[in-house]
Amino acid sequence: MAKAVVDAGTCVGCEACVGTCPVEAIAMTDxxxxxxxxxxxxxxxxxxxxxxxxISQ
Structure with missing residues (x-):
């Protein structure tokens, strides 16, 4: 596996990933x-x- 990477052009800002991350590694920026x-x-x-x-890995 690899670190998760967000495609900002595809991200709709729904924040579903934020609540799912067990280590709080995802934050919303702009x-x-x-x-x-x-x-x-x-x-x-x-x-x-x-x-x-x-998001991909």
Whole structure:
């Protein structure tokens, strides 16, 4: 696995990933999700939670 990455162009700012992340590695910046790579544990929870597939690993 790899660190999660958000495609800002696809992200709709729904915040579904924020509540799913077990280590709070995702924050909203300018209405888009942003992953902190230093905190991300590569679990993939956010990838499956995103309704528009804006997050990949």
């Amino acid at each position: 209405g888009k999700a942003k992953v902190n790579p230093d905190t991300c544990i590569e679990c993939g929870s956010c990838v499956s939670a995103c309704p528009v597939s804006a």
